[in-house]
Amino acid sequence: MDGTPLKEEDLKKVNTIVYKPNAKYAYSAGQAYSKFLLGLKEKKIIGRRCNKCGRVYVPPRMYCDDCFRPTDEWIEVKDEGIVETVVASFISWTRERIEKPEIVGVIRLFPSRDKDWVFPGLFHRICADFEDVKNMSLFGKKVKAVWKEERVGSINDIECFRVVE
Amino acid sequence: MKTNLYFRRVAVIGAGLTLFRRRMLETPQELAWEAARKALDEAGLELKDIDCVVIGSAPDAFDGVHMKGEYLAHGSGGVRKMVSRVYVGGATGVMVPNTAWYHVASGLCEKVLAVAEEKMSPARPHPQSIFRYIWDPILEKPLNPNLIWIFAMEMHRYMHVNKITKEDIALVSVKNKKNALNNPYAQAAANITVDDVLKSEVLVWPVQLLDTSPVSDGAAAMVIVSEDVARRYTDTPVWIEGVGWTLDNTEWTGRELAYPRYLEYAARMAYKMAGVERPNKEIDVIEPYDPFDYKELHHIEGLMITKRGEAPKFLKEGVFDIDGEIPSSPSGGLLGVGNPIAAAGLMKVISIYWQLKGIAGKMQVKRPVHTGVAQAWGDLMQASTVIVMRN
Numbered sequence: 001m002d003g004t005p006l007k008e009e010d011l012k013k014v015n016t017i018v019y020k021p022n023a024k025y026a027y028s029a030g031q032a033y034s035k036f037l038l039g040l041k042e043k044k045i046i047g048r049r050c051n052k053c054g055r056v057y058v059p060p061r062m063y064c065d066d067c068f069r070p071t072d073e074w075i076e077v078k079d080e081g082i083v084e085t086v087v088a089s090f091i092s093w094t095r096e097r098i099e100k101p102e103i104v105g106v107i108r109l110f111p112s113r114d115k116d117w118v119f120p121g122l123f124h125r126i127c128a129d130f131e132d133v134k135n136m137s138l139f140g141k142k143v144k145a146v147w148k149e150e151r152v153g154s155i156n157d158i159e160c161f162r163v164v165e
Numbered sequence: 166m167k168t169n170l171y172f173r174r175v176a177v178i179g180a181g182l183t184l185f186r187r188r189m190l191e192t193p194q195e196l197a198w199e200a201a202r203k204a205l206d207e208a209g210l211e212l213k214d215i216d217c218v219v220i221g222s223a224p225d226a227f228d229g230v231h232m233k234g235e236y237l238a239h240g241s242g243g244v245r246k247m248v249s250r251v252y253v254g255g256a257t258g259v260m261v262p263n264t265a266w267y268h269v270a271s272g273l274c275e276k277v278l279a280v281a282e283e284k285m286s287p288a289r290p291h292p293q294s295i296f297r298y299i300w301d302p303i304l305e306k307p308l309n310p311n312l313i314w315i316f317a318m319e320m321h322r323y324m325h326v327n328k329i330t331k332e333d334i335a336l337v338s339v340k341n342k343k344n345a346l347n348n349p350y351a352q353a354a355a356n357i358t359v360d361d362v363l364k365s366e367v368l369v370w371p372v373q374l375l376d377t378s379p380v381s382d383g384a385a386a387m388v389i390v391s392e393d394v395a396r397r398y399t400d401t402p403v404w405i406e407g408v409g410w411t412l413d414n415t416e417w418t419g420r421e422l423a424y425p426r427y428l429e430y431a432a433r434m435a436y437k438m439a440g441v442e443r444p445n446k447e448i449d450v451i452e453p454y455d456p457f458d459y460k461e462l463h464h465i466e467g468l469m470i471t472k473r474g475e476a477p478k479f480l481k482e483g484v485f486d487i488d489g490e491i492p493s494s495p496s497g498g499l500l501g502v503g504n505p506i507a508a509a510g511l512m513k514v515i516s517i518y519w520q521l522k523g524i525a526g527k528m529q530v531k532r533p534v535h536t537g538v539a540q541a542w543g544d545l546m547q548a549s550t551v552i553v554m555r556n
Contacts, residue, residue: 008294027302037303058419059304065414085422087317088370093309096292101370104314106418117426121418123305131270139325155304 015105032060035074037153045077045109045145046156047120079145080164081109086126088133101130103107107143107161125160138163172270172439176395176402177262177554179208180515185352185503188286189382193228194240196384197282200508201242202205204278208388209398213390216274217531218243220250221261221281221549223506223543226295228284241280241386254299255456255543256410257281258385258510259550263408265389266552275391282384283505287342292380299545301415317369317547319422319505320459324371326423327474329462331371335362336480337458338375338500344487345497347527350512352493352503353379362458377458385511387518403521406536407439407553417546428542428549436469439553442537446467448553449534450520452513454541455498464540465493468551492530495520510541521556 029037032048036059039046048057048071050064057064057071064071086105092098105126112119127146132138143161151157181203183189183196191199197220197365205211220241222233230236234250241248258281265279285292296312323329336359345354357375364414365374395402411434413420413427420426432444441447453464462476467515470491471479479485485493496502499509517537519525 025302029303033303040404057416061416085318085322087314087321087372089311089314089317089369091293091311091313091369093294093297093311095291097309104308104310104318105319106422118416118420121416121420123308123347125308126407129371133321136325138319155307 001155019051028071030062032062033059036060039076040155040157041151041153043079043147043151045079046120049073049075055118056112056120058122078094078110081112081122081143083126083138083141083143084121086133086138088130103128103130103133110138124155124158127160141165171274174392174406175266175389177205177387177389177518177527178255178395178399178402179204179210180352180518181207181386182512182515183384183436184350184381185381185383185505185508185512187352187380189284192236193230193282193284193457194282196382197237197240197280199352199388200282200384201240201278201280201495204386204388204552210276212242214278215242215246215278217247217268217277217366219261219264219268219277220248221257221277221507221511222250222252223257223283224295224299226286226298227292227506229287231449232302237280237282242278247274251551253410253412253543253548255454255506256541256550257543258493258505258512259514259539259541259552261271261507261511262387262389262405262408262514262552263410263550264348265387265406266408269389269391277392278386279389279511280386281507281511283508284382285380285505286382286479288424291362306364311369313544314367315371315417316457316460317325317372318456319463320373320457322422323459323463327493329474329477331363332359333477333481334459334462335359335416337455338362338493340480340486341455341461341500344495344528348497348502351497351501352381354497354501363537372457374520375456375511376458380497381505381509383503383505383508385508385515387511387515389515401522401556403518404555405552406555407435407437407441409434409551411549413547415545422546424473425463425542427547428464428540429469431551432468432540433547435551435553439555441553445471445491448536448538449532450495450517450537451493452496452498452516452537452539453493454510454513455500456504460542461494461498464542467549468538478526488531490532495525495528495530506543512551513539517554521554
């Protein structure tokens with residue numbers, strides 16, 4: 001037996017269950033994320049610091065993973081950082097082909113140092129071209145948040161991160 | 166030097182696999198049954214001899230059935246027995262024998278049937294959309310992420326930090342798909358070139374279609390028993406000598422992605438238990454988890470077979486070829502055999518078992534083998550499971 005080859009039209013013949021469950025989720029943002037989201041509304045990126053190990057949590061965390069004690073203070077980090085990694089997506093979240101690639105990556109926010117294993121890091125869009133991703137010139141570049149005019153307290157209040165130098 | 170822990174020795178005496186294919190007509194339970202029956206037959210046991218059953222499956226959402234442990238129980242021979250389901254994302258496949266190991270090592274059970282099953286095809290339009298629910302609902306999901314994003318981000322970081330090219334990485338796909346030509350269960354075996362990989366569809370740069378493993382359905386099973394039982398049923402048991410597993414934090418955005426630290430921790434645990442002091446010298450054959458081609462290199466480094474950033478160099482020199490010094494993924498791995506998540510991980514352990522028992526057929530590596538390692542990895546780049554076996 002060699003698996004089950006199917007053509008697209010065959011797929012329309014099989015019984016598929018299509019329904020939209022009326023299941024809605026109201027996630028709790030919790031203390032840390034709430035403060036973070038309110039901060040975004042004010043164009044601020046807010047984190048928490050553990051004074052025992054010195055680790056800065058962005059997005060914030062009310063407890064320190066490693067020390068297993070409460071984190072100590074709110075701090076505001078810069079809306080600037082270094083591109084840790086960046087990719088260009090040619091597929092949507094349902095795996096449909098998209099023509100203009102979406103550029104996303106991780107930004108290591110300041111204050112942090114090159115050699116830090118853990119750091120305040122944010123996953124977001126990066127305003128750049130596919131070419132910059134492909135030739136890997138974006139790595140290590142300094143980027144700054146581009147804020148939206150109308151902010152509602154969401155991760156999308158940041159349009160993207162743009163290269164500043 | 167081995168640890169001082171006191172536990173019973175544990176052996177593998179049987180294994181079974183189904184074909185790995187897209188859109189299998191069998192139900193998940195039927196797949197589990199087929200693999201479990203084959204494993205019992207190889208061991209020479211009947212279901213009535215089995216004390217406990219361990220079931221492994223990744224998210225329920227793939228099969229589209231909730232509570233997969235209970236759902237699979239009768240196909241896995243678990244009715245009226247001690248059944249537990251383990252789930253650590255992609256790392257599940259190796260967590261299944263690890264869990265069976267401590268069932269036996271502790272003295273709780275004599276004979277355990279360990280089953281892993283995954284059926285990824287049912288999700289429409291594509292299983293990719295199911296992965297949406299593993300992201301943080303508040304800070305990540307609003308960006309409409311696709312699961313391949315995180316692997317692409319990790320791969321690109323790995324390339325940048327270690328100065329590794331796409332060509333270096335594509336060699337893994339070429340090797341594994343070629344090894345899979347020898348594997349009768351394989352879904353994606355092929356003779357391809359580095360050029361084919363580089364010309365395939367770009368999904369999320371730097372990940373292209375032939376850098377990835379396919380969507381698959383399949384099941385795998387093993388019979389894992391105490392030393393007394395093993396001696397009665399076979400002259401050539403394969404011993405589970407070390408197990409290890411670790412989770413890192415979920416904040417993958419806040420840590421270095423170029424090196425799998427969580428895997429190093431898991432590997433150290435397993436090596437210590439097995440008395441492996443120099444992994445690059447003492448391990449004869451490895452099955453590192455390879456849902457993406459860069460992942461095999463990443464994991465070879467995490468398993469401390471090479472230093473950081475050096476796996477591509479050894480790959481190019483042929484060290485990891487089937488006739489090399491440390492053959493890697495002689496089964497063909499996930500890239501070649503297919504990726505029904507939990508079943509794929511257990512398939513890797515079964516491959517090592519067959520190698521050590523000397524019954525791997527055309528997949529058998531050329532050099533004599535004594536110690537083998539299989540490994541799996543999953544979740545948001547945070548879970549890793551390792552198993553060390555000897556003959």
